[in-house]
Amino acid sequence: MDADLSESLRQAVLDAMDLGTPLRIAGSGSKGFYGRPSSGNVLDTAGHAGILRFEPTELVLTARCGTRLSEIETVLAEYGQMLPFEPPHFGAKATLGGTLACGFSGPRRPFAGSARDCMLGCRILNGKGEILSFGGEVMKNVAGFDISRLMVGAMGTLGVILDASLKVLPKPERELTVSFEQSMEEALNAMNRWCSEPWPLSGLAYDGSRIHARLAGSDRVIDAVYGKFGGDVLKDGDAFWQDLREQRHEFFRADGNLWRLSLAPATPVLDLSGVWFYDWGGALRWLKTDAPSETVFRAAQAAGGHATLFRGHSGDGRVFQPLPDSLNALHANLKRAFDPMGLFNPGRLYENF
């Protein structure tokens, strides 16, 4: 199963350069729904798999892009550790490479960091068929530009992440989920108030009628904190957070486009039609709506944030928040710096590259 396909992937890029045909990078395909459609021959990265190094006392794990998230999480769990950003899988075969390329982070993100926060280093294959190493396997490294973190969320448009080194963290000894019934406005107030106080939180979401708060720590801590924090204890708290992370919660099954809005957490309730589910203490807002994309993009921008059409169809082909011209020009320049022939996932992120 585990294999180093760096050379054959490199050869595929060199061939694509010769032919001038673009490449569509795909691992297990679990995130194929995400982003704009892209054309080209499939560059299959699923076979380039395997955990390369894992040192529990260094809190660092290095794995090839095709390694399944489930395998990584199993190995980490054996040592009482975890991926801090609690990534969604969206499929049993989800790979590390796709998760990083999409830059997906789950409910723990506000409290333990995002996918890009955990990225320490990577080897990439750029659009000139060169294999390059950036960052490393150490926590602190400021030698050269931070290309590793730039790769996270770039949707594969800058290069193929061949392997990546990630910071991992010890799992909390225990977690307890409690819930409170609240109106939307009150929920935002409460979640933001708790975040400005030193509670040992590891999750904070609002499903439209109840706040769910996850507390993390040692047994003693949880007992002591629960006494002060209160709320109704959820029997199977883990299931709630997994369903939220994997979008299996009832909210996600309703009809309509699914939008992801990233906003300052205390932003008042936005005036958009549809139903909401708040995660990250209000900083990540899921919206089910039939509103036109222009309306959603405008509302997100007016609130100082940005919107992404996570699942569904916008009608106008736009998925990611339109960029101001100067910023879009910088994006196009960077794309050329990594992939001068425009081989990787053309149009997957923005139409012009």
Next chain:
Amino acid sequence: MAYRVHPSERIPHHVDRNRFLRLLSERIKPDGLLFDTEDLRPYECDGLSAYRELPWIVVLPETVEQVQTVLKLCREEGVPVVARGAGTGLSGGALPIANGVLLSLAKFSRIIEINRANRTARVQPGVRNLAISEAAAPYGLCYAPDPSSQIACTIGGNVAENSGGVHCLKYGLTVHNVLQVRVVTMDGELVTLGGSGFDGPGYDLLALITGSEGLLGVIVEITVKLLPIPPCAQVLLASFDSVEKAGRAVAAIIGAGLLPAGLEMMDNITIRAVEDFVHAGYPTGAAAIVLCEFDGIAEQVESDLLKARDIFRAEGATEVRQSTSEAERKTFWAGRKAAFPAAGRISPDYYCMDGTIPRKRLPEVLRRISELSAQYGLIVGNVFHAGDGNLHPLILYDANNPGELERVEELGGKILEACVEVGGTITGEHGVGIEKINQMCVQFRAAELAQFLAVKAAFDPAGLLNPGKAVPTLHRCAEFGAMHVHRGQMAHSDLERF
């Protein structure tokens, strides 16, 4: 000494200084333009004071529009620009360029907003690091990254260098604590990177600009994340009779699932120097001490301290002390925080290195450093952010002895190369600047350096922003490589030699 610019990194121009000053004076008030030698003198170096260069002109803009006009003008005329905050950087990143503008952001010193509900601070780049935490304190909030220079260093410089501090292991580096920046590009365009939430649209240019050492743009506004002030913090001081044992104890702490807010180590030379200086009650007979701090809610801190104490004892600590009050906690830290000035007391000069290594390689790297120290006849003390593997060897020397600084630099270079050999890096938090630019040729191959240069060109095609810093030209590496044959292999053998 004067810094010798590598010929391939020089940006030549024939702009007449008086004409350029006239153009600037149409846009900048007289007190924001410095050009007399005596006025330029305070800007001739940053924290790496071994190297000095008088800037051509110093400009102190007051508004974003002025920064835009200055950069546009420099772009049109082909004049290089070096941005500067408080000038506390240790790698020469703000060293001026003889024919370039030194753009000081000192007048951008306003805290624009502390947003209590969103736990953010929106500040200008010239605001001091500590001033942010001070302004946030009334709301029970603080800004986590705390570089040792936090009294003086500015947040703009922190972003440019991706500064760390003693609390990185738990709270992250600058890159983990900045939400949004506004940047003026070399074309004079104002762009916003990041978002008001936890991420921004498109490429993560916020991560890219953080730590880019002033090569990609000039940061004019920063929004940082604020965290609740931990209600409780206590520190353990563990003594060891060997550096190896101390190193193993550090690994055991991490392996046990503990996440200290700070995990620091120092060797005997440093212990004795700081004890003479601040009388922190450090055990001067110990080969190494480890400081291990936990913060958070009281119950968590108590249970973590118990576990850590047991681990230190099991790993052979000769003594474990625990701070019992806030005053005692501060005394324990006073020694660590005074490590650099203490070195300055026992030696006329010292040179601070900044390599990072995987923690488990610590004993062998320390052995290598002591071998090199003997070989060069220079004393090296070691202070170590043990939790995240960041070494700060302090080389003691006397700049008045002819040739000594050159030997120090060579020794420093060898130490960094030893870090790279064990899978580490030449700089954990101080930046490359001019100081480690040659070692960049050791850490990276030509293809990676070419990729860095392509990224640089995507932002600044004419190469006017902070030239000669952070990313070496391939020509520089070809020459440096010719002198550094590594394991019989010539570095950059794919490059032409001249």
